[in-house]
């Protein structure tokens with residue numbers, strides 16, 4: 317069963333009244349996504365980003381403030397939870413302690429209509445118990461089971477009514493590391509065998525990466541990126557996603573854009589069209605349109621650009637009279653400059669002063685200019701001791717070296733960087749001899765990312 321969310325939004329009103337009223341919380345903010353039939357979607361993000369709320373909206377346990385939930389072609393937005401055909405598993409498995417495993421799994425089947433016979437019920441229990449590999453534990457009570465076994469009972473119970481959609485909210489967080497690993501593989505196997513569309517919530521990026529067909533990274537109720545795990549890892553859309561995925565985390569350090577090139581520690585590191593040159597700022601910049609709209613300008617984007625691109629003309633009597641006092645009467649092309657744009661947007665509702673407008677243009681221009689600080693991201697495993705392609709050198713001051721299985725980690729900092737941001741570089745243990753005893757080494761990056769300080773990815 318395909319699950320589709322359309323502009324799903326949940327706002328929790330801020331508590332209190334008047335001046336003391338807390339701001340509203342946009343727990344889920346305009347989320348649109350599709351989970352394909354039979355696939356596992358991992359919903360990933362930091363605490364408070366809206367994962368559970370999204371799940372509750374899909375389950376029908378919360379009513380959305382806006383947007384819709386579809387299962388296949390059916391609009392489920394106003395269908396009560398018990399009629400949605402979902403199986404739910406929470407972090408605390410909430411098994412009934414006084415019931416046996418068999419009774420726990422069979423419990424949801426009691427309100428199936430038409431009623432199941434005793435034999436039919438037992439058949440379902442046997443079937444799902446076999447699926448989660450607990451068929452020899454059916455007569456035990458929950459307290460006689462390990463955490464992992466209890467978790468599997470909770471999953472069996474969620475599967476017993478053959479849900480169309482399985483919703484799991486941090487189902488593994490009460491398990492120890494080893495059991496977590498084992499149980500997550502179990503969940504994956506069960507999900508594949510039952511072929512049930514599943515949404516799996518976790519804040520553990522490694523868990524999400526390993527179990528999901530697709531991951532969604534959320535922050536502040538907003539979907540940042542949705543794609544196959546490897547794609548999100550390799551092509552993070554912004555600084556937040558780059559930092560959120562990867563263990564050990566990506567190294568982020570300061571770089572600088574100057575005259576269309578990237579500099580690290582004052583030396584040219586890379587060039588490319590991404591590092592736009594100064595000449596590229598134009599009065600046709602979309603940012604100017606956005607500024608105008610924010611300040612009352614009322615016209616569609618298309619007309620605005622058509623007008624400015626000189627397709628429209630203006631009466632010259634807007635222009636000044638010549639020396640002889642003649643006011644020209646023919647039509648001439650609209651000249652594109654700050655003043656003419658300002659006049660034009662004022663005619664269509666712009667409420668700002670000329671100074672406001674001009675300042676906004678200056679700021680945009682500054683932003684587009686190529687002399688600005690940026691953030692450079694390199695994953696620990698993406699360094700190389702030998703030159704790669706035409707990329708420049710990254711000089712690293714070494715603090716110390718750690719052994720990590722077959723590899724070593726160099727902990728240090730990029731030479732010339734202020735502050736205490738450390739970098740971690742993972743290289744094969746054989747390279748140790750080339751590093752040991754050195755205070756500084758030159759490294760190269762097989763892969764790197766460049767971000768605006770605001771987080772937008774440039775390259």
Ligand SMILES: Nc1ncnc2c1ncn2[C@@H]1O[C@H](COP(=O)(O)OP(=O)(O)OP(=O)(O)O)[C@@H](O)[C@H]1O
Nearest residue numbers: 328341343361362363364365366367368369370519
């Ligand atoms: N019933 C509620 N009333 C008011 N605010 C709420 C309610 N439930 C959640 N919130 C707020 O909505 C936001 C999202 O919460 P949610 O529980 O969905 O986060 P989460 O991603 O599941 O976090 P965690 O990883 O900690 O479980 C948070 O800011 C939270 O405080």
Ligand SMILES: [Mg+2]
Nearest residue numbers: 367368369485
């Ligand atoms: Mg939660």
